[in-house]
Amino acid sequence: MTKQEGTATLPSYLTVTNADFEHLTGTEKNKKFFELANTTKNQICPIRDIVARISDKWSVLAIYGLGGYGKLRFNELKHKIGDISQRMLTVTLRNLEADGLITRTIYPQVPPRVEYELTELGHSLMQQLQLFAEWATKNGPEIIYYREKANKVIKDRIA
Amino acid sequence: MTKQEGTATLPSYLTVTNADFEHLTGTEKNKKFFELANTTKNQICPIRDIVARISDKWSVLAIYGLGGYGKLRFNELKHKIGDISQRMLTVTLRNLEADGLITRTIYPQVPPRVEYELTELGHSLMQQLQLFAEWATKNGPEIIYYREKANKVIKDRIA
């Protein structure tokens, strides 16, 4: 399947498109997204499903690693991330592959050589993550400041 | 603390700013973000911490609910989300409050009346989530299509 705009060639039960909201603005748009995020069609909600995919401990790092350094072998990526276990890198890469976000190329050699690379879809996701990461880099310290302050209050209550 | 640009008035150990990357482009920028997401300063990484905050099962829905409908009482928000338990809504709201993303206002009445509302920081986060949600709405079906196909392959292997 080549990359398509929207939902072409997809199963008919996946009928959520951006036509539903792109004409909306302000509060109405927010309400619409609340509904989109709070509704499941056949057990599936694209928003929550995609958030769940990048929500595990390692997916974002694997995507960034492949996005920043291009095609990488298993152990190259493992060493770049540093503290990931072999098992979790395997699990993470299998999930990303199943979602069409990365490709896995096996070279029939001894010892084996396996290379991973972002797909077009994976690059597209990484660009969205980039926007989010920029926000997090700018605003994260403020959030963490509040969080530490709140923890202090809790400690004071205990004491 | 009023909302500030960047890291003003924050503890000195939180020194990550966007000055480090905003001049970069393309691959170099991707590498920089890999490093930012893969580095911790005093156990803290803003990117991974913020991803972790929105990664639990209910935070995104709570933020969208308050973003779409404004100030809401506890049970109003609970009924809008629908299938959240009382315990998890309480936990979720306490976490968001501790991070400075929502305010909690108690009216000393019997029975009690408590209202929740996004802060400026919370609205800012929701706007970023909106961008991500738009991407997920457009591209989620394609990802889910791949995922279902991959699951089918796994079933075939078992059979």
Next chain:
DNA sequence: CTGCATCCAACTTGATACTG
């Protein structure tokens, strides 16, 4: 109405050992 405390089942993760 709002929320806390407790218990428990399910899921996630990391360590370790083994394999083609």
Next chain:
DNA sequence: CAGTATCAAGTTGGATGCAG
């Protein structure tokens, strides 16, 4: 090199009961 298998420990979320 690139995995797989297994198990122990930690975490999450839902159900339930109680309280101001």
